[in-house]
Amino acid sequence: MTRLGAESAAFRAAVRKEWQVMARYKSNLVTLAGAAVVVPAGYYAQAVGYSGASRQALDVFASRSGTTQIAGFIYLGWAIYLWISQMMWGPGSALRTERMQGSLEMVYLSPVSRFTILFGPATAQLIPAGLLFTVVGLMLRFAFGVPIGPQQLLAGLVVVLASIPALFALGALMSVITLRFRDAEGVVEAVRGALGLVCGVTYPIAVLPDWIQPISRALPPTQILEVLRDQVLRPAWAAGTGTRLVYLLGVGVAMSVLATISLSWALRSAHRTGRLGQY
Amino acid sequence: MPWADYTSPPTGVSAPSRTSSVAPAVELVGLTKIYPGRKSADGDPVAAVDGVHLRVPPGKVFGLLGRNGAGKSTIIRMIATLMTPTAGRISVCGHDTRDRQREVRKLLGVALGGERSVYWKLTARQNLEYFAALHGRSRRRSRARIQQVLEELNLSDRADDHVEQYSTGMRQRLVIARALLNRPAVILLDEPTSGLDVHAAENLHEHVRELRRAGQTIILTTHDMAEADALSDRVAIIESGRLVAEGTPAELKQSIGAAQVIHARLRHPGDDVLRAFVAELSRVARITIDRDGEAVVLTLLSQYPDDLVPWIIAASSRYRTAVLRIESEPVSLKNVFLAVTGSASDDDPARR
Numbered sequence: 001m002t003r004l005g006a007e008s009a010a011f012r013a014a015v016r017k018e019w020q021v022m023a024r025y026k027s028n029l030v031t032l033a034g035a036a037v038v039v040p041a042g043y044y045a046q047a048v049g050y051s052g053a054s055r056q057a058l059d060v061f062a063s064r065s066g067t068t069q070i071a072g073f074i075y076l077g078w079a080i081y082l083w084i085s086q087m088m089w090g091p092g093s094a095l096r097t098e099r100m101q102g103s104l105e106m107v108y109l110s111p112v113s114r115f116t117i118l119f120g121p122a123t124a125q126l127i128p129a130g131l132l133f134t135v136v137g138l139m140l141r142f143a144f145g146v147p148i149g150p151q152q153l154l155a156g157l158v159v160v161l162a163s164i165p166a167l168f169a170l171g172a173l174m175s176v177i178t179l180r181f182r183d184a185e186g187v188v189e190a191v192r193g194a195l196g197l198v199c200g201v202t203y204p205i206a207v208l209p210d211w212i213q214p215i216s217r218a219l220p221p222t223q224i225l226e227v228l229r230d231q232v233l234r235p236a237w238a239a240g241t242g243t244r245l246v247y248l249l250g251v252g253v254a255m256s257v258l259a260t261i262s263l264s265w266a267l268r269s270a271h272r273t274g275r276l277g278q279y
Numbered sequence: 280m281p282w283a284d285y286t287s288p289p290t291g292v293s294a295p296s297r298t299s300s301v302a303p304a305v306e307l308v309g310l311t312k313i314y315p316g317r318k319s320a321d322g323d324p325v326a327a328v329d330g331v332h333l334r335v336p337p338g339k340v341f342g343l344l345g346r347n348g349a350g351k352s353t354i355i356r357m358i359a360t361l362m363t364p365t366a367g368r369i370s371v372c373g374h375d376t377r378d379r380q381r382e383v384r385k386l387l388g389v390a391l392g393g394e395r396s397v398y399w400k401l402t403a404r405q406n407l408e409y410f411a412a413l414h415g416r417s418r419r420r421s422r423a424r425i426q427q428v429l430e431e432l433n434l435s436d437r438a439d440d441h442v443e444q445y446s447t448g449m450r451q452r453l454v455i456a457r458a459l460l461n462r463p464a465v466i467l468l469d470e471p472t473s474g475l476d477v478h479a480a481e482n483l484h485e486h487v488r489e490l491r492r493a494g495q496t497i498i499l500t501t502h503d504m505a506e507a508d509a510l511s512d513r514v515a516i517i518e519s520g521r522l523v524a525e526g527t528p529a530e531l532k533q534s535i536g537a538a539q540v541i542h543a544r545l546r547h548p549g550d551d552v553l554r555a556f557v558a559e560l561s562r563v564a565r566i567t568i569d570r571d572g573e574a575v576v577l578t579l580l581s582q583y584p585d586d587l588v589p590w591i592i593a594a595s596s597r598y599r600t601a602v603l604r605i606e607s608e609p610v611s612l613k614n615v616f617l618a619v620t621g622s623a624s625d626d627d628p629a630r631r
Contacts, residue, residue: 006415013412021400024441101391101399105361106457109389110413111381271363273315274356 010112014120018094019127032082032128033135040078044071055094064206067233069145076232077201078137082226083129084195087122087167089188094121098177102268114263118172125171126164130264133160148232155231159224162245165252166220172259180273195221220251302373303334304465304496305341305358310367312520314352325355329520330367335465335498335513340491342511343500344616350520351500352391355469359389359500372464385414388463393473394450401444403434403453406442421460428430429455432486448479455486466490468499472506484510503612514612518620532610535618537565537580540608541587545575546601557597563587574603580614 010277022029047070051057062068095117107117137153140146174188181187198212199205199222205213216222227244270273312328319325328350328576334343355555356362358369360380368377371383390396399408399448404425429435432452442450447520451471458466468487472480487510489495501507507514508528515525541564547553552577564579564587581587588607595602 009412009415009417013409013418017398017401017405017409020405021398024400100395102396103398104397105356105359105391106389106410106411109359109361109382109387110410111415112413116413262319271361273360274353 004247005114006111007116010110010199011116011120011123014116015124018121018124022124022127029128029131032086033131036075036079036082036132036135037139040075041219042069043074043078045254047074061204064204065229066227069144069146069233072146072233073204073229075136075140075144077225077230079132080221080228081196081201082132082201083168084170084221084224085192085207086125086128087171088174088192089123089171090125091118091171092178092188095175096178108267114267115260116264117169118259122168122171129160146233152232156228159228159231159245162248163220163224163228163252165256166224167252169252169255169259170220173255173262176259176262176266179263179270195219198222200225220248220255223248223251283508286303295369301336303370304337304372305333305498306368306370306375307333307354307358308332308368309353310357310369311365312350312357312362313365326365328357330466331517331520331522333515333522335496337496338491338494339512340487340499340510342514343498343517344502344504344507344612345517346502346620349580351502351517352469353520354517355391355467355498355500356460359387359391359467359514360384363392382558385461386464388458388461388466390454390467390471391469393470394447394452394454397442397450397453397457399450399624400441402439402441403429403445403456404438406453407457407460411460414461424460424462428459430617431459431489432456433482446479448475448482451475451479452486455483455499457612459490465496465498466547468497470500470502472501472503478552480506481542504611504616508612514558516616516619531615535610536582537610537614538584539572539581539587540610540614541577541579541581541591542604542606542608543577543579543591543595543602544571544601544604545577545595547573547575548598548600552598552600556594556600559594559598560591564591580610580618 047061051061054146058068058070065073067073096106098107133156137156139147141148174191177187193202198216199207199219200208200216205216205222208216217226227241227248230241237246280460297583301562304582310328310331310333311326311328313324317325324500331354340588343354347609353362357364357366358371358376360376360383363377372386374382374386376383396407397403401409407425407428408418410422411425414416416424426435426438429438434449434452434456437449442453445453455466455468455471458468471487472483484506486592487497487499489509499507499510509624511528513525514531515521515627524534526534548556553568557568557577560566560577560579563583564581566580567578569576569578579587579591586607588605591605592602
């Protein structure tokens with residue numbers, strides 16, 4: 001078998017292994033789908049409670065968010081937030097578990113590339129992500145009557161695909177932090193909390209203080225949220241979308257390079273300290 | 280507290296062998312590991328492994344024996360390429376582990392980390408398929424080999440059960456099955472029977488013996504003296520990161536200059552009488568004395584092959600000292616271990 005063939009078999013096996021575990025615990029997938037439906041319903045009820053059916057309130061919301069679809073805004077924001085959380089914590093959590101139980105050393109001893117170790121588990125996360133977006137799409141279309149047609153679905157899919165490199169890289173960086181600092185759960189929680197606050201998950205970033213808004217706009221999760229909402233909640237391809245997608249892809253590539261370099265550094269350090277087998 | 284002891288290494292302990300006509304399967308030359316930041320109370324770096332020279336002959340079981348924290352696992356991890364040595368060199372089948380890491384990993388089958396190092400939420404077969412794939416083998420190509428190792432380790436009947444339903448012994452066997460998957464030239468087993476009950480440990484020992492009969496080179500770390508004695512063709516004793524003795528179990532036993540060990544439990548006769556009694560016994564044996572409440576426990580290492588028990592009983596009656604219990608046994612690796620590593624601490628393996 002060629003090197004590429006062997007690597008491809010290893011990558012498929014890494015994805016399959018994660019999926020085999022996921023499939024054993026179907027209740028986790030049901031919980032994820034439930035969280036995608038139930039939690040945003042609370043935010044939606046809150047928004048309706050504060051603004052009522054006032055035209056003026058809706059206009060203000062539209063001027064800040066670019067849409068009058070409150071449910072669509074919140075549900076898409078929440079779905080992306082869940083996805084980002086999964087991508088960010090899923091691979092790092094898998095690596096942490098591997099190290100805790102001692103299998104990480106065994107995986108590391110195989111000749112497989114570090115790319116496979118890092119991105120195999122992340123790829124498996126696309127399966128629950130698919131479920132997540134399907135549930136949210138059905139919810140918006142049939143429970144809230146958001147006009148989502150084939151064009152919006154296609155555009156949304158393009159945005160999701162374009163955001164994958166950035167999110168994979170973010171997950172990989174978190175994995176490296178896990179590897180270097182033993183237990184990075186606190187760091188991940190802090191990052192997740194900060195993203196929830198500044199990236200406009202359930203409210204437009206226009207309500208944030210002026211000095212935070214440029215920082216928020218530069219963050220990949222905000223870009224993903226904004227461009228996804230633009231494509232799904234608006235009838236036509238929004239101006240500047242192409243540039244934003246290229247930006248997302250560029251950030252994804254840059255972060256992937258950073259993650260790969262960081263992983264090499266963390267592994268070299270683990271080689272010296274023996275930390276690969278410690279928890 | 281010991282009054283007299285046999286802790287200083289006798290001159291007969293064999294030095295590490297450095298020459299052999301057979302090319303070694305694994306060779307360690309001046310192997311040293313200093314963990315960054317680990318320092319003694321006076322600020323000097325502490326070596327976890329300190330200038331170890333070893334040659335592991337092919338087709339043999341080589342036991343690395345030492346107490347917890349002696350440096351055995353650090354040595355195994357350096358051989359496995361999981362850690363870089365601070366100084367020194369390791370070669371596996373002629374390949375240097377620094378320059379030829381990829382080749383070395385293909386030659387090794389490693390069982391580290393115990394039963395937790397397999398995925399409990401997968402079946403044994405799924406575990407092996409995964410690890411075979413990480414070594415570049417598709418499921419189709421690895422199917423026959425997986426079935427073979429499952430059968431060799433008596434796991435084929437339960438191959439499709441989830442590992443979480445296995446006993447500890449079965450999980451350990453799965454760990455060894457994984458190590459065998461790629462037909463390695465050298466197998467590294469780190470504390471393979473740790474946590475196993477007697478039957479499971481004996482079962483695992485039998486598997487190791489079968490591998491030895493098949494001509495497999497195995498490096499085994501353990502702190503269980505009986506296990507090292509029963510399984511190893513050669514044994515190296517590691518103490519505080521240093522190699523303190525190496526040889527076949529028989530050579531090591533000979534090296535401490537004793538033929539038998541006698542344990543005698545006496546009612547304490549008073550310090551003066553005990554001192555005189557011990558002085559007489561010291562003519563034929565080296566003695567360690569421990570107090571145990573109202574009793575005294577003497578451990579005698581005698582170089583005479585004759586049974587000294589009747590003579591000791593006769594001597595004790597001359598000193599009006601009651602012998603509560605006395606037993607004689609051949610010299611074991613435990614005695615060698617105590618002789619070359621010094622007095623035991625509470626968690627010393629020799630006391631197990």
